[in-house]
Amino acid sequence: MLDSDLREKEKRKIDSAKKFFATLNQENQSLEDVVHYSVIDSFGSLMKLVK
Numbered sequence: 349m350l351d352s353d354l355r356e357k358e359k360r361k362i363d364s365a366k367k368f369f370a371t372l373n374q375e376n377q378s379l380e381d382v383v384h385y386s387v388i389d390s391f392g393s394l395m396k397l398v399k
Contacts, residue, residue, distance in 0.1 A: 362387055 369385035376382075388394045 366385060369383050373382055384397075386393075386397055388397070
């Protein structure tokens, strides 16, 4: 498998996850429960989101 193929597959997975969580948040609006979805590219990025 080529790196470019893997990148495209990963991009599709990320797009699917974004759509999934957007739908989840729409369906749960009445519960006032929101799920935040972010793409993390490093440990530092993760730590910024968690703080």
